[in-house]
Amino acid sequence: xxxxxxxxxxxxxxxxxxxxDRPEANLEKALDRIGEAAARGAQVVCLQELFRxxxxxxxxxDEAFDLAEPIPGxxxxxxxxxxxxxxxxxxxxxxxxxxxxxxHNTAVVLGEDGCLRGRYRKMHIPDDxxxxxxxxFTPGDLGFQSFPxxxxxxxxxxxxxxxxxxxARLTALAGAQVLFYPTAIGWFAGGPASECRAMHxxxxxxxxxxxxxxxxxxAAANRVGREGGLEFWGASFVCDPFGEVIARASHDREEIxxxxxDLGRVDQTRRQWxxxxxxxxxxxxxxxxxxxxxxxxxx
Numbered sequence: 001x002x003x004x005x006x007x008x009x010x011x012x013x014x015x016x017x018x019x020x021d022r023p024e025a026n027l028e029k030a031l032d033r034i035g036e037a038a039a040r041g042a043q044v045v046c047l048q049e050l051f052r053x054x055x056x057x058x059x060x061x062d063e064a065f066d067l068a069e070p071i072p073g074x075x076x077x078x079x080x081x082x083x084x085x086x087x088x089x090x091x092x093x094x095x096x097x098x099x100x101x102x103x104h105n106t107a108v109v110l111g112e113d114g115c116l117r118g119r120y121r122k123m124h125i126p127d128d129x130x131x132x133x134x135x136x137f138t139p140g141d142l143g144f145q146s147f148p149x150x151x152x153x154x155x156x157x158x159x160x161x162x163x164x165x166x167x168a169r170l171t172a173l174a175g176a177q178v179l180f181y182p183t184a185i186g187w188f189a190g191g192p193a194s195e196c197r198a199m200h201x202x203x204x205x206x207x208x209x210x211x212x213x214x215x216x217x218x219a220a221a222n223r224v225g226r227e228g229g230l231e232f233w234g235a236s237f238v239c240d241p242f243g244e245v246i247a248r249a250s251h252d253r254e255e256i257x258x259x260x261x262d263l264g265r266v267d268q269t270r271r272q273w274x275x276x277x278x279x280x281x282x283x284x285x286x287x288x289x290x291x292x293x294x295x296x297x298x299x
Contacts, residue, residue, distance in 0.1 A: 007264025008151035012178065012217075013042035014236040014257040015051070016249045018225030023052045023067065027075065031082050037256050038086035043150045046091040048223040048236075049159050049184040050105070053095065058228045060135040068097035071119060076108055084114030089149040091156050093182040096121070098138075105137045107156040107182055109147045117147045122158040123167060130188070130229050133160070144170035149178075152263055156180045162203065162220065166287070168210035173276075177266045179210065181220040186232035200233055200251075208243040215241045215270040217261045224254060241269035 015033045019026045030051050037045045050056075052075055056064040069075060075094050083090040089111055096106040096119075105122040121140030125133045144167060146153040155176030161167045162181050171179055185203060187196040204220075211218040217240055224234035237248040238259040247259035270276060286292055 006262055007267065009260055009262050010043050010150050010152045010178070011041045011258060011260045012044045012046065012180075012219050012238060013037035013040065013259075014219055014221035014238070014249070015045065015047050016222060016224055016234050016236040016257060017048065017051070017254045018232075019051065019054050019223060019227070021054050026052050027078060031078065033256055034082045034088070034090065035086055037258065038088050040256065040258050042088055042258055044089045044091070044152075044154060044178070044180075046156075046180045046182060046219060046221045047093060048221045049093045049182040050095060051093055051182075051223070054227050055184045055223070055230065055232075057133045057136060058130045058230065060132050064136065065097075065103065068095045068103050070098075071096050071106060071108060072116060076110065076116060079108070080110050080114035080116065083110040083112060087112045089117075089154070091154075091180050091182065093158065095136075102138050103136055104140060105133065105158055106140075107158050107180075109149075109154070109156060111148075112150075118145060120145060120156050120158070122161060124160045124164055126160045131160075144174055146171065146174045146176040152177050152261070154178045154180060156182065159183045159185060162207055162210075165210060165213065168214055168216075168218075172214035172216050176216060177263055178217040178219060178261060179214075181207065181218070183220050183222040183236075184232065185222060186227075186230040189226060189229055189231045196233070200235060204235070204237065204245075208239050208245070211239050211241055212243040212273075213275060215266055215273065215275070217241060217266070219259070221257075222249075224250075224252060241265050 096104040109117040123140040127134040153175045155171035219238045223232045249255040
């Protein structure tokens with residue numbers, strides 16, 4: 001786009017790290033990385049999905065429910081202290097125990113004062129080989145939201161939500177200028193290289209499409225390393241409202257990815273591509289149906 005418009009800027013950081021079967025060690029590593037990100041100028045720091053544990057959803061185990069905790073709870077308390085210490089907004093992913101038998105995959109947002117600004121419960125829950133999340137997580141019920149973070153409003157979705165344009169659109173319509181996606185996605189270990197490349201490209205492409213379609217920045221924080229039958233592919237990235245990747249991490253290393261987001265780009269892109277203006281909200285009733293399989297589309 002010509003004549004790029006400048007506006008308030010916000011520096012974001014994505015923590016891409018490997019995890020072990022020791023939750024406290026994972027938490028300590030994350031806290032150290034948060035401090036490093038803040039030292040590099042980050043104002044918003046996003047951790048990967050379920051950063052405190054290995055990705056336990058590769059199998060169905062009653063014992064794994066012992067990893068869950070309430071919100072507020074030990075993890076949000078620790079993240080709140082870190083947010084206040086480093087004067088950053090933090091996005092953390094928590095295995096939430098809401099009540100006996102009710103668990104969620106929840107992203108929490110903690111403000112610069114360390115207080116809980118809000119939470120988002122993962123709406124779309126997968127059930128695929130090595131991703132048996134429906135065994136663990138109740139679908140979210142808090143809707144799609146945005147939260148204040150310095151000069152910006154941010155929204156957070158979680159992993160499988162990445163594939164659903166409706167989630168990105170509704171979060172943008174709630175005011176988000178930057179969409180964060182805490183993520184845990186990988187290749188089947190030992191899979192064909194061509195299939196692995198195609199999976200990664202599809203994952204990145206669909207999210208870049210969300211950025212373009214909604215005129216927002218998108219920031220996806222993935223984990224890295226081998227866990228069980230999965231090789232997490234890292235490649236955390238940030239793209240601008242035009243879909244251009246402005247920062248990308250490696251596939252195989254722990255990294256702190258830092259990017260500066262010029263919020264003026266949101267306004268500029270939406271002026272030149274006024275998709276929100278041209279939406280036909282009067283004609284979208286069919287999106288509330290599971291599938292229209294009536295002959296000729298008759299009602």
